[in-house]
Amino acid sequence: MTARQVAPLALVLAFAGTLAAQYAPPQPDDPPSRVARLSYFTGQVSFEPSTVSDWGPATLNYPLTTGDNLYTDVNGSRAILRISRNSIRLAPGTNFQMVNLSDQVTQMSINSGALIVKLRNLWDGESWEVDTPNGAVTLLRTGEYRIDTDPNRNATMVTVRSGDAEVTSNNQSFPVHARQTAYLDPNNQPNIMDMNPPDDFDQFGYSRDRLEDAPPPPYVSQYVTGYDDLAAYGTWQPNPDYGYIWVPRVEYGWAPYHTGHWAWISPWGWTWVDDSPWGFAPFHYGRWAYVNNYWGWVPGPANAQAIYAPALVAFVGGGGFGIGIGGGIAVGWFALGPREPFYPAYHVSNNYVRNVNISNTTITNVTVINNYNNGNNNFVRNVTYANQRVNGAVTAVPQASFASGVSVQRAAVRITPEQIRVAQVVAAAPVAPVRASVLAVGGNPGAPVVRPPVNIIARPVVAKLPPPPAPVRFEAQQQALQQNPGHPVAPQQLQTIRQTTPTAAVPRAPIKTVNPAQVQAITPVPHAGPPPQAARPVVNSPAPAPAYNRPQNAPPPYTPPPPVNRPAPPAPPVNERPASPPPQYARPQNAPPPPAQQHPAVTPPPAQQHPAAPPKPAPKPKEEKPKEEEKKN
Numbered sequence: 207m208t209a210r211q212v213a214p215l216a217l218v219l220a221f222a223g224t225l226a227a228q229y230a231p232p233q234p235d236d237p238p239s240r241v242a243r244l245s246y247f248t249g250q251v252s253f254e255p256s257t258v259s260d261w262g263p264a265t266l267n268y269p270l271t272t273g274d275n276l277y278t279d280v281n282g283s284r285a286i287l288r289i290s291r292n293s294i295r296l297a298p299g300t301n302f303q304m305v306n307l308s309d310q311v312t313q314m315s316i317n318s319g320a321l322i323v324k325l326r327n328l329w330d331g332e333s334w335e336v337d338t339p340n341g342a343v344t345l346l347r348t349g350e351y352r353i354d355t356d357p358n359r360n361a362t363m364v365t366v367r368s369g370d371a372e373v374t375s376n377n378q379s380f381p382v383h384a385r386q387t388a389y390l391d392p393n394n395q396p397n398i399m400d401m402n403p404p405d406d407f408d409q410f411g412y413s414r415d416r417l418e419d420a421p422p423p424p425y426v427s428q429y430v431t432g433y434d435d436l437a438a439y440g441t442w443q444p445n446p447d448y449g450y451i452w453v454p455r456v457e458y459g460w461a462p463y464h465t466g467h468w469a470w471i472s473p474w475g476w477t478w479v480d481d482s483p484w485g486f487a488p489f490h491y492g493r494w495a496y497v498n499n500y501w502g503w504v505p506g507p508a509n510a511q512a513i514y515a516p517a518l519v520a521f522v523g524g525g526g527f528g529i530g531i532g533g534g535i536a537v538g539w540f541a542l543g544p545r546e547p548f549y550p551a552y553h554v555s556n557n558y559v560r561n562v563n564i565s566n567t568t569i570t571n572v573t574v575i576n577n578y579n580n581g582n583n584n585f586v587r588n589v590t591y592a593n594q595r596v597n598g599a600v601t602a603v604p605q606a607s608f609a610s611g612v613s614v615q616r617a618a619v620r621i622t623p624e625q626i627r628v629a630q631v632v633a634a635a636p637v638a639p640v641r642a643s644v645l646a647v648g649g650n651p652g653a654p655v656v657r658p659p660v661n662i663i664a665r666p667v668v669a670k671l672p673p674p675p676a677p678v679r680f681e682a683q684q685q686a687l688q689q690n691p692g693h694p695v696a697p698q699q700l701q702t703i704r705q706t707t708p709t710a711a712v713p714r715a716p717i718k719t720v721n722p723a724q725v726q727a728i729t730p731v732p733h734a735g736p737p738p739q740a741a742r743p744v745v746n747s748p749a750p751a752p753a754y755n756r757p758q759n760a761p762p763p764y765t766p767p768p769p770v771n772r773p774a775p776p777a778p779p780v781n782e783r784p785a786s787p788p789p790q791y792a793r794p795q796n797a798p799p800p801p802a803q804q805h806p807a808v809t810p811p812p813a814q815q816h817p818a819a820p821p822k823p824a825p826k827p828k829e830e831k832p833k834e835e836e837k838k839n
Contacts, residue, residue, distance in 0.1 A: 241269035249283030263653035341375030432486035451502035469646035538602035551634030611646025634692035
């Protein structure tokens with residue numbers, strides 16, 4: 207289907223509005239609709255996936271989910287995770303785990319170091335919790351929160367710059383309000399103080415706010431993670447068929463899904479991790495169109511909740527797709543075009559297929575996605591794909607390179623138009639993952655890996671929300687993965703493996719969950735000064751190390767402006783929790799639908815050079831001469 211074969215733009219937009227009512231609630235075994243994007247890091251940051259007990263170098267744009275771990279080296283390393291518009295910032299020496307990330311719960315833990323949570327959006331019924339060795343911190347409203355935990359003193363501090371929090375410790379819970387800091391000493395006794403003054407880590411957060419607080423363009427849903435990176439690396443241009451599309455500034459011959467690598471991430475399976483600093487939103491939401499000899503990203507409906515997808519591509523293989531590399535076989539792929547359905551290779555319900563498609567593009571044939579069946583190639587082959595015949599759109603690598611998670615740009619092989627013509631579109635990449643697929647390093651082979659100290663890894667934390675079951679080891683899944691290459695193990699089969707294999711679960715630091723029935727609410731008396739041995743842990747300045755190995759000719763990384771002494775934020779209004787997301791995905795359950803978001807007419811922004819320069823001061827208005835003086839002249 208080409209752009210000229212679709213309905214005019216006005217009819218397409220009108221049809222998109224009617225699809226909102228066709229969203230259906232997800233089923234229990236459906237994967238979550240959001241992830242945490244590793245959007246920035248500097249220095250040495252290490253990553254431990256949920257299914258492997260080993261550390262590797264972190265990679266930009268990696269999507270973290272339940273059970274994944276990050277560690278920032280004590281020598282000035284920092285990292286930022288983004289979940290929609292919300293930010294999680296990690297200080298040097300922080301051992302972080304995403305305990306649970308579902309549609310209703312964001313639960314994380316740190317047992318060393320410090321983090322700042324900038325909570326810009328909180329839905330009705332949604333829970334955010336930070337677990338520490340001294341207590342669990344529940345974030346009650348949008349705002350800015352900082353949590354420090356010091357393993358040497360066994361102390362934790364909770365600072366609320368704006369918002370409200372509740373700390374649960376020693377079967378007691380107490381509030382921490384805006385402009386307050388709560389100290390938990392080694393005996394977990396609370397001491398409420400005036401808010402700590404900002405240090406260099408807070409100043410780092412302020413500098414990031416200037417970039418992250420920008421509202422989304424009116425053509426993009428505010429729930430698309432990574433939309434804030436697009437303005438610095440491309441321009442929005444009107445298109446008669448698709449509305450406004452985003453056109454990146456890239457070198458000649460560039461094609462989507464070519465600069466990056468593949469990783470095996472549960473529960474989605476093969477996932478694209480792009481190298482570009484802007485390379486998250488355009489590869490997990492929306493579609494790509496080739497118009498006027500250049501590529502443009504077409505976002506989904508602006509008034510819809512954006513549902514994350516691991517890679518919006520169609521795979522090709524079989525049918526004579528051997529490419530003469532010593533008898534080896536390659537696997538290829540190309541970006542899906544606008545209004546082309548995405549068929550997941552992972553286990554999902556029909557509701558999920560309908561929702562993930564309607565939220566990311568305008569699907570005109572809803573019957574096709576309503577009748578989807580997991581792994582049925584007939585649906586995939588019955589679609590005419592616009593981008594499959596575009597010169598340079600199909601990228602292919604040997605299967606071994608695909609599975610090992612190496613840089614696609616380095617491993618790509620040449621394929622001929624005839625090979626593309628006879629290649630069959632398949633439902634999944636027919637490649638079984640190996641251990642290297644989980645620890646995929648992309649363009650960072652041999653990068654140094656800094657692991658947290660053993661005593662830190664084993665340090666338990668306190669949780670208020672019960673954590674999910676420990677993930678199943680990749681080694682315990684490997685036999686089932688080889689029997690059905692390219693498809694993750696179904697949730698029911700994972701549960702069977704967990705119950706029948708004693709060593710199936712990945713060992714993690716213990717989490718002590720409090721019993722809600724035994725928790726008593728208290729009101730601690732404000733303390734006149736900081737208690738002894740509860741000083742803030744030392745937070746080192748960031749090292750000038752590169753965030754990652756950037757490909758040649760790529761724009762320079764974003765450099766935060768110099769710190770600015772910013773006064774303490776004012777107290778927030780009484781009701782700061784926004785309404786639920788637009789009515790489509792029933793997340794969270796029983797939440798009232800908000801009104802549709804209205805955007806004013808906006809003209810596309812001009813091209814910008816990265817990093818974006820601060821706005822120049824407006825010129826002074828020309829002084830008008832007095833009327834008497836004008837008469838004299």
